Amino acid sequence: MKIIDTHTHDYFSSFDDDREEMFQRSREAGVVAKIQIGCDEVSSLAAVKLANENEDFFATIGVHPNDVKNIGKEVEYRSKGFEDYQPVAKNIAELETFFANLIEQDRSTPADRSTKSREIFGGGRKIVGIGECGFDFYHDKKEDFYDIQKEALTMQFRLAQKYDLPLVIHTREANEELMDFFATTPLTPLSGGNEREKFAGFSDFENKSPHLSVVALAKTEPPLSRGSSKLRGVIHCFSGTMEMAKLFTEKYGFYLGIGGIITYNKSTELREIVAEIPAKFLIVETDAPFLSPHQWRKKNSRNESTSLPEIIAKIAEVKGMGELEMAEILEKNSRDLFLLKK
């Protein structure tokens, strides 16, 4: 079984004591690629660094809705090597510039980089998405934080479009707000190519990169589009309603990220959704160190990618498919969304 963990936070300090062993365990469980998800300035850097230290890892960069209020503030300890990190961006506009800079560094050739950034960016071409971003009114009060969360999400929509990267969307107690945002936010039409095509060295990159297949997108219409504007992504850790699942898959062509929640006894609605939504819209994730699946949770306090076979088995059961067949579809979907080459 080949598995891609499309959403994990392995830079968290809860992995500091046994990170390498954990990587080894998950590889033995069949995890062939992992996407390290950034939540703010420093964790985005940590995600990129981890991706450059491990050939089978990739990263996304972005700001989580609950971290928007902390932009520019001293951060809590998140990852080894970044203990003394001081944030650069003081507001959402500066963070947009910071993230854009990271993407351009990631897409530049190593020789063009400073020594310091070479440490983080390695061979480059590791940033495969924007986020996690979205709305969360479970941890933050809507009255106080709706406006800044919306501003941060709008900023990340812009980056996703400009750099042709998929969005990793987080939503908690905010499904109405998210649907409303998608319905009302105008997307910049991308006529005459986009930044990805304009990058110097873009065309010869495809010959060098073992990971990203850019040819597929350049030659055909992107699989996911909305009018003339491209926008693709995943609703991570999906736990919304059937109506919402249909809206995001059918109308916006988004994927649903399915994690440990599907194994919980109470998750009847989610299992109904997974049974109903076509398999081509599903990808699998852990959100490690959080949201352990049912069996894994009995023995481990912390989730990790090694638990993914349990989640895939449950998805396969719900869809009435064989586990291997299911795993193959999930792997292909993940490669399609994040443009990961086989």
Ligand SMILES: [Zn+2]
């Ligand atoms: Zn997450």
